Amino acid sequence: MTGEWQDLAACRGHDPKIFCKDGQKGSYQLAKRFCAVCPVIGTCLEAALSEEGATPRNFRACIRGGKTPEERHDIHMGRRPAPAARLVPA
Numbered sequence: 001m002t003g004e005w006q007d008l009a010a011c012r013g014h015d016p017k018i019f020c021k022d023g024q025k026g027s028y029q030l031a032k033r034f035c036a037v038c039p040v041i042g043t044c045l046e047a048a049l050s051e052e053g054a055t056p057r058n059f060r061a062c063i064r065g066g067k068t069p070e071e072r073h074d075i076h077m078g079r080r081p082a083p084a085a086r087l088v089p090a
């Protein structure tokens with residue numbers, strides 16, 4: 001334990017291939033099931049959006065914060081509503 005939010009992640013200790021398909025087209029359904037019960041989903045998504053910034057869609061990878069690379073790109077571009085957690089001040 002490091003005291004970081006990652007310590008609480010539902011994906012901790014599981015095969016990263018579930019979350020990162022190395023460019024393969026996939027549904028990410030199993031990964032999304034992990035994220036759906038993850039206690040740090042909001043923090044995880046905030047971290048991903050912050051780190052990725054304006055990164056082009058094709059350079060984003062893996063499920064993070066319950067969102068696919070495409071979904072995170074759309075959130076950044078304002079094409080998809082941001083989850084409510086983003087509206088709550090830290």
Ligand code: SF4
Binds near residue numbers: 034065
């Ligand atoms: S939201 Fe998903 S990717 Fe993020 S820490 Fe939780 S299980 Fe892992």
